[in-house]
Amino acid sequence: MTDVARTSVSISVNGRSFDAKAGELLIEAAERSGTYIPRFCYHPRMEPVGVCRMCLVEVEGPRGATLQPACYIKVAEGMSVVTDSEKVKKAQDGVLEFLLANHPLDCPICDKGGECPLQDQTLAHGSGETRFVEEKRHFVKPISIGELVLLDRERCIQCSRCTRFASEVAGEAQIAFSGRGDLIEVAPSPTQPFDSVFSGNTVQICPVGALTAKPYRFSARPWDLDQVESTCTTCAVGCRVAVQSSGNRLTRVLGVDSDPVNHGWLCDKGRFTLDSIDGNESSSDPLSAATRIKEPLVRRDGVLSPVSWGVALAEAARLLERASHQPGGVGAIGGAALTNEGAFAWQRLVRDVLHSENIDAQYGDGLDAALIQALPRATIDEAANARTLVTLCGDLREELPVLFLRLRENVVRQHNSIVELSFGASALRSVATVSLAVRAGEAHVVAQALGRSGGGVPQGAAFSEDDLLAARRLIGESGEGVVFVVGRANLAERAPVIESAVRYLAERFPDAKFLPALRRSNVVGALDMGLSPQLRPGRGFDPGSTGRDCAQQLAALSDGSQRALLLLGGCLLGNVLDVVQASAALERADVVVVTGHGGATLAYADVVLPAAVQHERTGTVTNIEGRVTSVVPKIVAPGSAWPDVAIAAELAELLGQSLGLDSIEMAAKAIEESTGYPALSVLNDATDGVVVGRHSPSTTPRPLDPMANPGIRSVESAGLGALSGATTTTHASSAPSPASATLELVGAGRGVEVPLVDAYSLRLNLSRRLYDQGIAVQGSAALANLTARAVLHLNHFDLDRLGVVTGDLVTMNAARGAVRLPVELDDSVPRGCVEVPFGSLDESGVDVVRPVLDAGAVVTSVRLESR
Amino acid sequence: MATLSAPRIVSSRSEFADSFTLSRYLATGGYVALRKALTMFPEDVASEVDQASLLGRGGAGFPAGRKWSMLRKSPVSYLVVNGDESEPATFKDHYLVERDPHQLVEGVIIAAYALQVSQAFIFMRGEFALGLERVQQAVNDAYEHGALGPKIFGSNFSLDIVVHPGAGAYICGEETSLIEALEGKRGFPRIKPPFFPAVTGLYGEPTVVNNVETMSNLPWIVNNGGAAFAALGAGRSTGTRLFALAGRVNRPGVYEVEMVKNTFRDLIYDPAFGGGVIDDKSIRAIIPGGVSAPWFGPELLDLPLGQDEVAEKGSMLGSGSIVVMDETTCVVRAAWRITKFFSRESCGQCTPCREGSGWIERAMYRIEHGGGRMEDIDLLLDLCDNIAPGLTWPPQQTTICVLGPSIPSSVHSAIQMFRDDFVEHVEHGGCPHD
């Protein structure tokens, strides 16, 4: 007999029969059919463990009806379940009473009070008076277990959500249960604090107030909070969030469970950067990242001074106009922090009003924009489910943290394979099936080795033939079912090395898909809107464009062939590799900066136009997979800051031309109508967004279970976008799409010459860290002291060669000078390489690394001396 | 009077001071059974054990043969021996590992051969420092002797045994918790299903877990045949069994007794065994099978020592420990101390056991030491009911493992049998015996 896999089974709950999905958990099936079973330990995004016993229900079995945890048992054909009998009620009441026995009931002073599942359950079912007259369990009240998290062990109900998140989802058991019986407690190691970049998730999923976030502590009561659903734009993953405020003050960001994207998780940078937006009332120095720019500034007698919008705009128009008389005399850099609507408006201003093709949303730290457009794009889901996932990028936990969590699933849940091309430390290493060490300047050689059917390990490569063969086997002949995640792993290596690897892989494995690991907020949306010389709005492509990218513009400004620079965002100097060259270029140029934040770059600004930032503006953004979602303002931008679209429109007006984009809605409509790129429809409806150019099946979002999402308001709550209802995927218009980029047409990635590195030198790997010199970190009091330290990571061969051990100081000689830094043993760094965090600071808070580097080199080599 | 005609099956070497050495073992018929087993087909060895109807000696009394037949087919599978023995007043495995470690090792090799398993672990209670040494030495000797390692005695069967020390946690005797401990984790029992490690056990692979005494019976069964074993005892309870007799008796100790043919009274009073109650006091209650078992009153002393016979009366032979409490015993204190044990040993993962055990212990403490309230007595019963709904036997449970429903046994028994003692304690404001 052939077995037909059943997709549904018939079960009965309280006498009512219905169909459930085969293999589904009883708690989920019952909930969808309208029977909510109480719970604490169960979380829909983690493996069920059935420990709290709150969800006990009666299940008919061979030995009569027995009490079973609904969160743990799977539905089976003919299963008969009772959830409302006396026996069930007594068992559940008993569990609740047991949970409360040692609970301190300090709700009035607890952050969770008012949105606490335990409190809610107790109000709904509790008996009202306690039979527990014994002395309660005592622990020292909240203890700090990490930079951002406090633990109150008395409140803990041992549901193990936090410890399971740490080990199961994040893969780093920095907190674990300690002890036994009713003395069991959640504990970090005394020698290693809970410094996971995902620590905030444990606070969010704690069903009581045991874990609280330091930045949020006592800042608001839940009933004062007002909420909108939006998209986090701290990085390019595009996690869905619930943004909450009390009055005009941001109080909290919580992860919303977006099925295709973040599964409810967030990283701590996105979650806790709120005070960089509204928290720094005290600072007014425009050169400090902690300053919000609240009013227009114009340089008068060498000093940036507040002026009216009219004066500032006129000055900006004058500078830009004057420069635009000279061919190529004006250009724009930045824009990744803009919404798609803002990016669309600014590119119109640059191209149509200033008649310039010099425009680039990247700071020379990404990959060729046209090449990315030409690659067959994978979604995050496809990557998380790929038969084989290949990473050719930096440490994703540091670059795109929640993408890392999703990709970890590929192995942990789907039991698929990961091939890691590894440049240094990487959190995926522990779950990778094969790891091939790649040294600076070798990516394209390794890619070619992967693509050949015969032939062995390239000469000098740092991996074994067995590993290479294993990787080849996993990737297969055509790359079917394979997703490559590609990004700039090493900022001290020039882009063409990775680009030619990527091109080769795309040509060699035509059935594979690619997910670009670009990291800066809405950089993908900005590129899709044409903020790159060869790109046009709606992922259009013009191979004939001769506009300048970021590096070319800086060079042109230095040699005088470009005169003015429009900076869309104020963080150029924090991001370019060559600070020396960039500063010199800015020094010579007329600089107009549109920004929400202060920063070192403003030292060169002639005009500063204050803009609204994340959580203050409306629009759409596009994440790495090309998913367009909406961003919704929660608070009003401070002072007289404006939304970008309005600034662009006014400036265009002053330059004598109307963009016809007087509102976000008009901009969104214009995008859709002129390019077919989803914007207005997304702005108005879809919560989980729409992937550009794809018809994905409509998803039914999970119902909003307060136990899964403590603290996130229900659907009815003010301002929260509908969480129920199907996502639409229709494109609003049938406007002709512009010509698109193809591998044949794109120039990037064709050939690269890597100079030899002499035997006394080490190849430098400048790798990204989450806590870097960006505004999200430097502008936030909560995050700033987490900034990466400048340390030289070396493997033990090279440490031994130098005769030093972890902690010793070593001199690094580079093209432009020498610095002395501590070393640290790290065997994930390939032999002959040294890894240093990009954007890191030394002991005294100074970035000492970038100034000594030569950005022109294809690979950067340095010499270390132990003296 | 007790029936003493049955052979000594697992305690046959008790008169030798050097019973734990390889030389003594070989001199007394050691490793003969293994050589014999290796000449048989593995499935025939298993079927002898099945015929013997050997019930597991770890507590649950599940037939070893049936357990073995459930072993899921897989390229790798494991045999794990449970030597965690921590059930209060149970000390028969302690006796076996210190006194006859080679018998255990030979049993393990035979079982591994029957199961066609090539890696076995002997999990030993960490507090058995001497036992660990003796069993490790026996394993080392067995390797030397060719009874372990590659190609045992020149056959086409290889086996490795690792002796694994526990570290002090009663719950690790529960087989899934033991497996977690063997995987290097906290000993949290695994949630069921899967119900049997024979399906999914160590490292997710099929694993048979058997008790030390269960294993120690195997050499005899192979030598004498399953039928000879089954001829001893009666009904489902075949063979002999070690009983650990403790409490208020003149001769506490480990005694090997033929199943069913003897009664509790025989064991307690026969001069060859317990030799009667200290100072000839009368018995108030006995705990028939470890502290997880409900208590019996003196009226059940003539019950035969058989698994089903005891189950019919609402308790169990469990781990083979019998504790005698006499007129001098404060049953409230005894029940409180047992609850304290469970409260200290609850693994802490599931709510009713973690919180319930502590709550019951504290309430019992108040009654025993002053501060008890009349309403506490029924409160205690209700709390017990919230852990083991209905307070029936075998128990229902709101917990993950059966440690939970073991908590109520003594409290419930004590209140049921001696409610007046509780009332007296409350009225007296503490223990009247103090």
Add this chain to the structure above:
Amino acid sequence: MTHFRIDIRQRAEELLALYPRSRSAMLPLLHLAQEQDGYLSDEGIAEVAQLTGTTAADVRGTAAFYDMFHLEPVGKYVVGVCTNIACLLAGGEEMLEHASSTLGCAVGSTSPDGLFTLEETECLADCNIAPVVQVNHRYVRTTTPEAFDQLIDDLRAGKLEHDVPSHGTLIRVRRSGGLHASRAEIAAERLEAREAREARTPKETK
């Protein structure tokens, strides 16, 4: 550079080799760490974490599950007195009280001279010689107050160094058994045995 002494480290590596997965060596490794330091020091924990591929928090949390592991320094001798049911009926509580007064420290603490740590234990499975006393997990079989005091005197006088070694229950017998048979050979052996078995069990006829 390791925190473990050379000999301990070597035994640790032997232990690791016994198990199919390194985490399985957790408990024996913790016993070793305790044997070296007398308790589980942060450095010992860190080394076990490294050897088992886990985190310090995980190792510490795991160790804290088990009664035999000490996360704080303890005396050279850990004296355990059982008060569980069989010992209770034989005067275990009184023995514990006596021990406390002889040693001059409360239950759960260390004597003023730092030599003894007193613990109230659960059943130690030696109930026929109750009340049961263990020192460093060796049964000392002293059931009367006088015998207990004699024992303490002997320990103080260093007369029992052989019978009661300091911490570490794995100390005396080399754990050389285990993983002697080659994996590949065993796989072939099992396959052969299975085929032989299938050959002799007649296929069921439909």
